[in-house]
Amino acid sequence: MYALSSFIAGLIFGLGLLVSRMANPAKVLGFLDLAGAWDPSLAFVMIGAVAIGAVAFAMARRRASGWLGTPITLPATRTIDGRLVGGSLLFGIGWGLAGFCPGPALVALGAGIGKALVFVAAMLAGMLVFELLERFGPSSGREEARWHL
Amino acid sequence: MTIDWTAFTPWSGVIGGAIIGLAVALLLLANGRIAGISGIVGGLLRPSTGDIAWRVAFVAGLVAAPVAYAIVATLPPINVEASYPTLVLAGLLVGVGTRYGAGCTSGHAVCGISRLSLRSIGATLAFMAAGFLTVFVVSHLLGA
Numbered sequence: 001m002y003a004l005s006s007f008i009a010g011l012i013f014g015l016g017l018l019v020s021r022m023a024n025p026a027k028v029l030g031f032l033d034l035a036g037a038w039d040p041s042l043a044f045v046m047i048g049a050v051a052i053g054a055v056a057f058a059m060a061r062r063r064a065s066g067w068l069g070t071p072i073t074l075p076a077t078r079t080i081d082g083r084l085v086g087g088s089l090l091f092g093i094g095w096g097l098a099g100f101c102p103g104p105a106l107v108a109l110g111a112g113i114g115k116a117l118v119f120v121a122a123m124l125a126g127m128l129v130f131e132l133l134e135r136f137g138p139s140s141g142r143e144e145a146r147w148h149l
Numbered sequence: 150m151t152i153d154w155t156a157f158t159p160w161s162g163v164i165g166g167a168i169i170g171l172a173v174a175l176l177l178l179a180n181g182r183i184a185g186i187s188g189i190v191g192g193l194l195r196p197s198t199g200d201i202a203w204r205v206a207f208v209a210g211l212v213a214a215p216v217a218y219a220i221v222a223t224l225p226p227i228n229v230e231a232s233y234p235t236l237v238l239a240g241l242l243v244g245v246g247t248r249y250g251a252g253c254t255s256g257h258a259v260c261g262i263s264r265l266s267l268r269s270i271g272a273t274l275a276f277m278a279a280g281f282l283t284v285f286v287v288s289h290l291l292g293a
Contacts, residue, residue: 002180002202002203003202003203003205003206004206005175005176005179005180006176006180006182006202006203006204006206006207006210007206007207007209007210007213008175008210009172009173009175009176009179009180009184009207009210010172010206010207010208010209010210010211010213010214011172011210011211011213011214011217012168012169012171012172012175012210013168013169013172013173013184013186013207013210013211013214013255014210014211014212014213014214014215014218015168015214015217015218016165016166016167016168016169016170016171016172017165017169017214018165018214018215018218018224018225019161019164019165019168020161020162020164020165020166020168020169021158021161021162021165021225022165023215023225023227024225024226024227024228025227025228025229025230025231026226026228026229026230027156029230029284030153030156032280032281032283032284033284033285033288034150034281034284034285035150035285035288035289036151036153036288036289037151037152037153037156038150038151038152038153039152039153039156039157040152040157040159041156041157041158041159041161041162042162043162044158044159044162044163044166045162045163045165045166045169046166046258046259046262047162047163047166048162048163048164048165048166048167048168048169048170049166049167049169049170049173049259049263050166050170050259050262050263051166051167051170052166052167052169052170052171052173052174053170053173053174053259053260053262053263053264054263054264055174056170056173056174056177056178056263057177057260057263057264059174059178060177060178060181063178065181066177066178066179066180066181067178067179068179068180068181070180070181071181072177072178072181073181073182073183074183074264075183075266075268077251077268078266078267078268079268080267080268080271080272083249083250083251084249084250084251084268084271084272084275085250085271085272085275086249086250087245087246087247087248087249087250087251087272088246088250088252088257088271088272088273088275088276088279089246089250089275089276089278089279090242090245090246090249090250090279091242091243091246091247091250091253091276091279092246092275092276092277092278092279092280092282092283093242093246093279093280093283094238094239094240094241094242094243094244094246095239095243095254095276095279095280095283096279096280096281096282096283096284096287097231097235097238097239097242097283097287098229098231098235098236098239098240099229099230099231100229100236100239100240100243101186101243101247101253101254101255102186102187102190102243102247102253102254102255103186103211103253103254103255105240105243106186106190106208106211106212107211107212107214107215108215108227108229109212110211110212110213110214110215110216111215111224111227112215113227113229115229115231115233115236116227116229118233118236118237118240119229119236119237119239119240119243120240121240122236122237122238122239122240122241122244123190123240123241123243123244124190124194124244125240125241125244126240126241126242126243126244126245126246126248127187127190127191127194127244127245127247127248128194128244129241129244129245130191130244130245130248130249131191131194131195131248
């Protein structure tokens with residue numbers, strides 16, 4: 001049941017990316033190109049998503065556990081540190097280079113786009129590099145990166 | 150700044166965004182989890198007991214979405230203009246960056262702003278700024 005509910009959530013998320021046209025990197029790059037012919041659509045996707053999301057998080061705050069009985073776990077970390085900002089800057093550079101972030105890339109992969117497969121493979125390699133650096137790198141043994149969204 | 154009115158799709162944006170919001174709501178209220186895609190995928194590379202199935206299921210749902218969409222309607226265009234070397238570099242940066250930054254567009258921008266997390270808003274400002282700057286450099290300074 002838990003996995004089925006998760007599958008449906010992933011499916012709906014992917015359909016939302018398709019309906020909003022955000023699975024298309026050209027559309028995302030149109031938003032990021034402020035100095036060119038700017039396409040503000042992505043901002044409207046955020047408005048729609050946050051409007052529903054804010055209601056969901058307000059409801060979640062009043063509950064200890066979800067409909068399926070497991071605890072609702074929200075991130076506890078509040079600090080804005082170098083890891084957060086540096087990582088986000090690297091992510092933003094990669095996002096701006098190809099117009100793909102993780103969700104749209106997985107949806108494009110499902111649509112049979114060969115270039116999405118290349119991006120997803122490289123993304124997984126990048127995540128694996130992070131895991132290896134965390135485990136064996138110079139700063140390993142430090143407190144584990146507490147929360148990941 | 151000039152707005153590209155021919156490309157601008159506010160309605161499909163808001164409606165598609167609301168559908169994304171519903172997916173966030175379902176995973177949060179049913180499963181008690183935050184729909185942060187880089188975290189869900191990244192967690193598969195750090196397996197812990199009983200934590201794999203829902204992650205695989207969520208990713209399978211994302212990948213299945215275009216198949217389901219194509220049953221009822223023609224898929225919208227997906228244009229990937231980046232070259233293969235650019236895609237590899239971009240993928241590596243997105244992979245490493247989202248893990249160090251503890252989130253991507255879904256976890257920090259959609260979920261983080263929805264719950265008014267200052268940390269997520271900071272991360273969103275950082276990756277948005279880097280995205281704007283990267284496109285400016287690539288399209289207008291390097292003239293690619």
